[in-house]
Amino acid sequence: MSLLCAARFDTPCRIAVQHDADALHAHLELPDGLxxxxxxxxxxxxxPVIVPFGQSVTIDRTATVEVAGPLRRAWTHVIAYFDMAELYEVSFSSGRLA
Known part of the structure; x- marks a missing residue:
């Protein structure tokens, strides 16, 4: 276990995207218990997920989860205390898994 990353693994996930007059958002769901x-x-x-106006879509994908080690977790608490960053980081990659 390193100080920055405790574990890294792949898992299935579900992305729900809504794009209409009421909302434009994406929600990521991980398996139960995670x-x-x-x-x-x-x-x-x-x-990339492209949703035309007035529609919503739900897509199943694979995600790589990187669990923070003790140093990254502590640093995130410090910068979140001063409201300088989000507590989590989610990014999307195009193409296939290596």
Whole structure:
């Protein structure tokens, strides 16, 4: 276990995207029992999700979860205290898994 990253693994996930007059948002769901903590990172694999106006879509994908180690978790608490960053990081990658 390193100080920055305690574990890294792939898991299935579900992305729900809504794009209409009421909302434009994306929600990422992980499998039951898998919770994110401060400093954790998620990278969702696959092509970009494009949703035309007035529609919503739900897509199943694979994500790589990187659990924060003790140093990254502590640093995230410090910067979140001063409201300088989000507690979690989610990014998307295009293309296939390596």
């Amino acid at each position: 919770e994110m903590g401060p400093g954790d990172r998620i990278k969702v694999h696959g092509d």
